[in-house]
Every structure is written in C-alpha cells, then in structure tokens.
Amino acid sequence: MKDTMNHPSSAIDYLYVDNLSWLRQLIYRRMGCNELAADLAQDTFLRLLRKPQEFDSQEGIRAWLSRVAQGLCVDHWRHQEVERTWLETLAAQPEDHALSAEQQAILVETIYELDSMLSRLPEKIMQTFLLSQLHGKTYREISSEMGISERTVKNYMAKAMSLCLRVQLELETSQ
Structure with missing residues (x-):
C-alpha cells in the first residue's frame, strides 16, 4: 500500500473505489440515513485528500476511515444538539427580540464554530x-x-x- 501513496491521485482513487461502499454502510448503521451516510463518507475522503496518510494494510485503511467517520458522526450529533438548543432558546424569546433569518444563520454558524473549537x-x-x-x-x-x-x-x-x-x-x- 505504501507504494501507491507515492502517487496520491491513483492511491486515493483506489482507496475510494475499494472502500466507499463499506464506509457508507458503516456510517448508515450509525446514523440511519442513506443521504447523511453518503455525505459523511465524502467528507471522510475529503479529509484524506487534505491530509494524505500512509497505510500498511487494508485493515489500517479501514481503521483510519472508521475513526475519521466516527468523529464526523459525533460532530453531526453535536451540531444537531446545538441547533435543537438554539431553536428552543429562540422559541422562548419574546417576539420583539426576534432575529432575522440572516442573523439566525450567522449566529448558528458562529455557535458551530465555537463548539468545534471548544471540542x-x-x-x-x-x-x-x-x-x-x-x-x-x-x-x-x-x-x-x-x-x-x-x-x-x-x-x-x-x-x-x-x-x-x-x-x-x-x-x-x-x-
């Protein structure tokens, strides 16, 4: 496997084709949604593109993919919790304190960034x-x-x- 990592595009192509279906199934079992599993699998491979790794075996590849995917699942759950908490807070606010949709979107994005940083x-x-x-x-x-x-x-x-x-x-x- 190490030799293929010297040529990133061919190595990534191989890893992607060989492991995408497995990874999507793994994520689907955790998340219960095909579309979300597809998105998180893509995000996992994007991480590999941004920071190439060397692997000695298929088990090493899958262990790395699984670990990164698990982190992405946790991030997704945490974002859902932040969003749920935010919506509850918004619902409790008096109407005269209501934020515009744009202000809400900016605030939610800021909260996600803070949560990511703090984690x-x-x-x-x-x-x-x-x-x-x-x-x-x-x-x-x-x-x-x-x-x-x-x-x-x-x-x-x-x-x-x-x-x-x-x-x-x-x-x-x-x-």
Missing part, C-alpha cells in the same frame, strides 16, 4: 475557558472552584486563546 480543547482547559468567558469568573474564582492554582488557570487560558487564534486563522485561510 478540540482538553476537558480542564475547556472548563477553565468557559468559566472565564461564559460565566465571567475571575482567575481566582476559577482556581478555587477547580482546585488548581491561579498560575495553572493562566496557563490553561493561554492554551485556549492560542487554539482560538489557530482556529480563526484556519477559518480565514479556508475561505
């Missing part, structure tokens, strides 16, 4: 970031609540902010 953070760093940015707590309050030093809170926040900047750069360069 990349280790749990304690994400918790620190949310306590600071969402709940407005001071570093001292976070330190006390989480049972860590203020210095650790500062380090966690620096890591979270660094990731925010990297994600922002990724988004800007992909557009």
Whole structure:
C-alpha cells in the first residue's frame, strides 16, 4: 500500500473505489440515513485528500476511515444538539427580540464554530475557558472552584486563546 501513496491521485482513487461502499454502510448503521451516510463518507475522503496518510494494510485503511467517520458522526450529533438548543432558546424569546433569518444563520454558524473549537480543547482547559468567558469568573474564582492554582488557570487560558487564534486563522485561510 505504501507504494501507491507515492502517487496520491491513483492511491486515493483506489482507496475510494475499494472502500466507499463499506464506509457508507458503516456510517448508515450509525446514523440511519442513506443521504447523511453518503455525505459523511465524502467528507471522510475529503479529509484524506487534505491530509494524505500512509497505510500498511487494508485493515489500517479501514481503521483510519472508521475513526475519521466516527468523529464526523459525533460532530453531526453535536451540531444537531446545538441547533435543537438554539431553536428552543429562540422559541422562548419574546417576539420583539426576534432575529432575522440572516442573523439566525450567522449566529448558528458562529455557535458551530465555537463548539468545534471548544471540542478540540482538553476537558480542564475547556472548563477553565468557559468559566472565564461564559460565566465571567475571575482567575481566582476559577482556581478555587477547580482546585488548581491561579498560575495553572493562566496557563490553561493561554492554551485556549492560542487554539482560538489557530482556529480563526484556519477559518480565514479556508475561505
């Protein structure tokens, strides 16, 4: 398999033809929708095109495809949850606070981007970031609540902010 990876288009063609049906079936069993399975399978192969991998065996290929597809399924479920929560929040708002369809779309996209960014953070760093940015707590309050030093809170926040900047750069360069 390694030799075929030296010629990406032929390797990708081979991987795609040989594994697409299997991957779509795997995703369908998890998601229960043919159209969604097709979309997520395509997204899985797009990841492979963006970041080529070397594989030693068919099992290695399928393990990688399965792992990436599982991540995409989780992302899809998380987006559904964000959207459901957003719609419930919208329904609870008084009419005079209603957002236009365009404002709603922008806000939902921003929420998806934030969720994607936060899901990349280790749990304690994400918790620190949310306590600071969402709940407005001071570093001292976070330190006390989480049972860590203020210095650790500062380090966690620096890591979270660094990731925010990297994600922002990724988004800007992909557009």
